[in-house]
Amino acid sequence: MSAPTTTQDRSGGVVVADGEPLLSVRNLTVTRRGSGIPIVSDFSVDVAAGETVGIVGESGCGKTTAVLGTLGLLDELQLEVSGTATYLGRDMISASEKQRRQLWGKDVGIIYQDALRALNPVLKVGQQIEEVFESHGGHPDVKAEVLRLLSMVGIADPEARRDAYPHQLSGGMRQRVMAAIAMAMSPGLLIADEPTTALDVTIQAQVLELIRSLSAGSGTSTLLISHDLGVIAGMCDRVLVLYAGRIVEQGPTAEVFANPQHHYTQALLRATPGYGARATDRFSFIPGQPPEPNVPEDRCAFADRCEGRIATCSTQRPDLDDVVVTDGHRAACFNPAVQEPPRTERLSIVETPVGASSSLVTAAASGPVLLEARGIVKEYGKRSRLFGGRPPVRALAGVDMTLRVGECLGLVGESGSGKTTLGRLLVGMESTTEGEIRFDDEVVSDLRGARLRAFRRHAQMIYQEPRSSLNRSFTIGRTLRIALVAGGATGPRAELDQAAAEMLERVGLGRGYLDRYPSSMSGGQCQRAAIARALCVKPRMLVADEAVSSLDVSIQGQILNLLADIQVETGIGIVFIAHDLGIVRELCHEVAVMYLGRIVESGPAREVLEQPTHPYSMALKSAAPVPDPVVERNRSRIVLLGDPPSPASPPPGCTFHTRCPVGPMAHPDRQQCSGERPMLDLTATRPVACHFVGSTPNRELAEEIL
Structure with a gap:
């Protein structure tokens, strides 16, 4: 395949001029050397310039293995990779180690799941960002560029943080440092492997907003791995569902969430709190365990856990062409899932409507x-x-x-x-x-x-x-x-x-x-x-x-x-x-x-x-992702600035006033918040520690997120 013609836009992002995908993976298969046991089989995906594609599935389904195999980052002594994976026409699987290193960091940036393990514990943050430039030709003013990157990813006081070690930073800050390293060379493709798994919902909202803004600002494509369907709903244009190392369903995110065809996709969605209506007061789950990689190739790997299995499922393996909803929405299933009733407000486990009691x-x-x-x-x-x-x-x-x-x-x-x-x-x-x-x-x-x-x-x-x-x-x-x-x-x-x-x-x-x-x-x-x-x-x-x-x-x-x-x-x-x-x-x-x-x-x-009536409770609610692409794309969200203050030196007055969206920073007349600590009245029907419960700004904030 000849390399497609490319241009560079004014923000540094890569644009594929002839319409070909930025990343194209075909029939990627990863097997253990010496055993022939496949961990990932026939993985194929195209990622267009500026597109965000999500990959979901249970732990062990092959999400990370498939992506790392695409980039040539797997241990070649243990695992063998076949198939093709081209970035702008350059095959990354057959490339030499030197050629791959030219891509890593420059054309492809990676945000790993565990930033503390991914960052070098003996190097300062600034040194680790500088390494990216040193590996790809240097930068005329690398010190200033490091400070610019740290500011760009929302780290306060970048001069001080540049000289800090990873263990001296919070989890959210470490993830932002990883984002700065990944985006240092304005790559055309960003790989985000469970970038928010260990983070609080408020810090998660910050990191996702950062990834979203970086991608929008530079036209960077994103391949997002996540087990959180709410994150996928709000971030991704298309989604791939993996099970036992194979893609079992793929399509536009809104279509897959609204009309899942594979029973595994439907079961994942049904088990997610906040998705759809529950007929009983029970939490949904998928019985059984994901199979080991040595599942026979002549059957559906999900058959033993599937409530919609038929006889054919035990004798043949389905392919993605078995169910074609649209040209882009396909599923590997012999007996497609029946669309569930229209979604309504989901009941709690005790079936208690607001204001009532069971x-x-x-x-x-x-x-x-x-x-x-x-x-x-x-x-x-x-x-x-x-x-x-x-x-x-x-x-x-x-x-x-x-x-x-x-x-x-x-x-x-x-x-x-x-x-x-x-x-x-x-x-x-x-x-x-x-x-x-x-x-x-x-x-x-x-x-x-x-x-x-x-x-x-x-x-x-x-x-x-x-x-x-x-x-x-x-x-x-x-x-x-x-x-x-x-x-x-x-x-x-x-x-x-x-x-x-x-x-x-x-x-x-x-x-x-x-x-x-x-x-x-x-x-x-x-x-x-x-x-x-x-x-x-x-x-x-x-x-x-x-x-x-x-x-x-x-x-x-x-x-x-x-x-x-x-x-x-x-x-x-x-x-x-x-x-x-x-x-x-x-x-x-x-x-x-x-x-x-x-x-x-x-x-x-x-x-x-x-x-919620306290501004912090409102922020928690608005930051929590919702597994509904339509709702997630159109809802208001409070993105709190910075990390919580240190308990070693808490702010005076209301400890939340330094981050409060309706506090003295937004409303200068509310100096009471910074000088007097509000008390929690346990005798009240709804105890709330806020000086301005029920005030107009608080009510307007609640109406905006609700």
Whole structure:
């Protein structure tokens, strides 16, 4: 193929003059060397100049492998790549290492999923950006260009950040540094591999807005890998759905979301909170597990998990040409999915319309108090100032909360707001600096001996990072047996193994995992094992710290249904810490919104998250992506500037006033916000810590995002 004619527009973006795609991939196949087992099969895609194409699918479906194989970034000693992948007519697969390096960074920029691992920990940020220019001919004024790039990606005080190391920056800043490196040479193609997975919704909105503006400003094409269908809905012109290393559906994003043809696509959408109507009060999920790469080629890989499978699915493999909705919308399915009814407002798990109460919510609200926290303050690093010690960092600055029997209380807010710290205090893992926590009307800090051991059985925690909570030297079976005995179970090992296997079944794992070690399991499997361990003790209170954040949307529903079922069966109280507002809205009875160690708004989950009254709650709602391309492209969004302030030096007055869209920066007459801290009135119907609740600017802001 001859290289197509190209021109350069005034902003530096590449324009393909003769209409050919900027990137063209044909029949890309990635196999393990020596085994012939395909990881990715027959991957084909065209990306036009200025177009954004999304790739979605569960973990292990081959999204990242396909893209890295396209760029020649896979380990050639382990994996073998065949097919063609051309950028402006230049084949990247058959190119030499030297030729590929000329493309990387200059013509193709990459934003990796984990910026902390991708950045060099021993080089300053400025040095790492300078390396890009050094690799591609230099720059006449590289120091000034580094500062320009850091400013362009929205990093405040670029002179100071240029001389910082990656570990000294927040997650959002590191992702913006990655964006600066990727866009340094104004590449024609930007690869964004899960660029917002580990970020809060507010920082995610900043990074996505940055990618969107960079692409629009330079005409850069974008290939976006994400498991978040809300992100795909708002960012992408077209979408490719991968399963078991193959494209099972592709087409314009709006068409695929409105009329999915493959049952896998439909199941992913149905399992996403906020998409479509639910016929029951259950969370949707996809039964079973994604297959290993060695699935026979003579059958549909999704057949075992598909509710619409027919006999042909087990004897033949479908191709993308089997379903042709339009020339651009195709699906590999013998029995296309039936279009679901028109979407309506989705009910919560307790089927509670705004302003009303179901019997479950009423029972939770009127039940006995299980745990009560008053005036909770937690400080770290307290030293004597007489000897030059720094003032302590106040992680929690006066938190009041109540958890009742059978109630699910959601805690939401950005990283650093104090959610995890509060959760650790509630289960007695740390002691409070000030304030009091009472469990069953007993002060937790006063418990000793048998009473303390009983409390620790009653109060369990599910950690965000599952591997850190499982003993690497123990099999899962041994871990669960220990938990069962701690919870009062007795009997021979065979009976304990049977009880452990039944618990594994409840969390979506089988008996075969009893003999597995955490090192041989995926992050999602470890998370389910950690949940099983916590439930084996039969706790009365459970603190779930981002318990489903590491799970694919396809299996999140199974865990959420489990938590809801156990709560109904046992009356357990749950504190559910999460950044996914859609899940909190549907699972929790009450919600508390935290910012910089304080609760700024609380109340019924659906009311607070559908009709927020604090500007910070409004910002969280507007930043959360919606899995609907039409809504996502036309909605108003509050993009908060910068990161949350450090708890080591919080702003005076209202701690949110430095980022508030209706604060003193936007309304100079509101100097009260910067001088006086608003209090949370727990006696109010909707406690809100804001001086100007119900004011005209606040109401106008709410109307704009709602």
